[in-house]
Amino acid sequence: MTPTESELEALREAISRAREAAGSGPLAGISAAVVGPEGAVAFGTNEVHANCDATRHAEIVALSRAGAALGAADLSGHTLISTLQPCEMCLAAMRFSGIQRLLFAARKENVAGKYFMFPSLTLEDYRAASGEGFAYLGGVMEEEVLDLYRDGKE
Amino acid sequence: MTPTESELEALREAISRAREAAGSGPLAGISAAVVGPEGAVAFGTNEVHANCDATRHAEIVALSRAGAALGAADLSGHTLISTLQPCEMCLAAMRFSGIQRLLFAARKENVAGKYFMFPSLTLEDYRAASGEGFAYLGGVMEEEVLDLYRDGKE
Numbered sequence: 001m002t003p004t005e006s007e008l009e010a011l012r013e014a015i016s017r018a019r020e021a022a023g024s025g026p027l028a029g030i031s032a033a034v035v036g037p038e039g040a041v042a043f044g045t046n047e048v049h050a051n052c053d054a055t056r057h058a059e060i061v062a063l064s065r066a067g068a069a070l071g072a073a074d075l076s077g078h079t080l081i082s083t084l085q086p087c088e089m090c091l092a093a094m095r096f097s098g099i100q101r102l103l104f105a106a107r108k109e110n111v112a113g114k115y116f117m118f119p120s121l122t123l124e125d126y127r128a129a130s131g132e133g134f135a136y137l138g139g140v141m142e143e144e145v146l147d148l149y150r151d152g153k154e
Numbered sequence: 155m156t157p158t159e160s161e162l163e164a165l166r167e168a169i170s171r172a173r174e175a176a177g178s179g180p181l182a183g184i185s186a187a188v189v190g191p192e193g194a195v196a197f198g199t200n201e202v203h204a205n206c207d208a209t210r211h212a213e214i215v216a217l218s219r220a221g222a223a224l225g226a227a228d229l230s231g232h233t234l235i236s237t238l239q240p241c242e243m244c245l246a247a248m249r250f251s252g253i254q255r256l257l258f259a260a261r262k263e264n265v266a267g268k269y270f271m272f273p274s275l276t277l278e279d280y281r282a283a284s285g286e287g288f289a290y291l292g293g294v295m296e297e298e299v300l301d302l303y304r305d306g307k308e
Contacts, residue, residue: 053218054227054251055209064207073208089250092243095271097208117249118283121275129272 001135007103008140010040010081015105015144018058018083021045028153029145032058032090033081034066034099041078042066048154058082059090063097074098083145084111085138088118091126095134102136105145112152155289161257162294164194164235169259169298172212172237175199182307183299186212186244187235188220188253195232196220202308212236213244217251228252237299238265239292242272245280249288256290259299266306 003011014031022029030046044061048054059082067073076098080086085108086094094102113119127133157165168185176183184200198215202208213236221227230252234240238260240248248256267273281287 048227051218052221052225052227054221054229055214055217055247057250060209063209064205067205067207067209071206073202073206075208087246087250089243089246092241092246092271093209096211096241096243113285117246117285118280119285120283121279125275126272129274131267131271131273 001101001103001137003103003137003140006039007035007079007081007101010035011083011103011105011141013040014043014081014083015141017043017045018145018148022148026153028148028151029083030058030148030154031083032062032086034062034075035079035081036077040081041069046154055089057087057090059086060093063093067097076100079103084115084149085123087116088121088126091123095130095132100132100134102134103140104136104138105141106149107138107142110142110146111149114152115149155255155257155291157257157291157294160193161189161233161235164189165237165257165259165295167194168197168235168237169295171197171199172299172302176302180307182302182305184212184236184238184302184308186216186237186240188216188229189233189235190231195223200308209243211241211244213240214247217247221251230254233257238269238303239277241270242275242280245277249284249286254286254288256288257294258290258292259295260303261292261296264296264300265303268306269303
C-alpha cells in the first residue's frame, strides 16, 4: 500500500496532536484520523480516562466523529490513520465502518504489550479472517512516536 | 461457566429490551448489559443508525454507561451480557474494560454472518490469544431471540 499525500498529512497532524496530548498530562498521547477523498474529515484523541470509558480509544472517537460529520455510519472509501497500530476493538470498528485502508506509525512489535488484548493474533491473521480484506501500512514516521508508547500508558 | 441469578435476570431484561427495539422500527433489536455484584449497573441497545456511528453496538453503549455510572473505565469483576454473541470489537472492548465473564443468547453459528467482521476466528481463538483469558457461555435463552437475527439487521 502506498500512502497518498492526504493520508500522510493526516498522520503528521495526528502525531502533532498525540505529542500535544502527551505533553499536557499523564497520557501517552494516541491520536487517530479518518481521511476521505477530500482530506481529513475527523480527528480523535484517546478519551478513556477523561470519560471513564474503556471504549473511547482515539480511533473510536475519530470514527464516531467522522460518522457524525458525514451523517452516515458507512465510511467506505475512507482511510483510518493512527499514531499507534489499532487494537482489535478499533480494527473491527474500522471494518464495521466499511473502511478498507489503514495507515499507522508505531507497530505492535515495537510498543508495550498492554495495547493489545489478543496479542498472539496479528494483522495478517485478521486480514486472512476478514471477508472483504483490507490494506494496511505500519511503521510510517514511527521514530517520531515510539518514545510515547514504551510504557503502555493511554 | 454457570450463570448467576443476577446474570440471568439481566439477560431476561436485555431480551425484553431487544424485542421492544425490534418492535418499534426497522432494527433487529440487540441489547446488552453490564452486571456487577449488586446486579445490573447499565443496559444498552444498538445505536448505530440512530447516531450514524458504526461503533455504537449495544455492548459498547452498555460498557460506556457502566463506566459513567461507576466513575471508572475498569469494570473488573463485572459480567457482560448480550442478546447476541459479541462481535470482535465488543469482545476486545470487554477485555479492555477488565471484564472476564460473558453471557449471551444467540450464537454466531445460528445468526446471519454480517454480525462478524473476522468470521473464521472463534471465541475459542480469542480466548487462546488472550493473556488473562475469560469465561463465556452462549446459547442461553437462545430460542427467544433467534428470529431477530436471521437477516443481519442491526
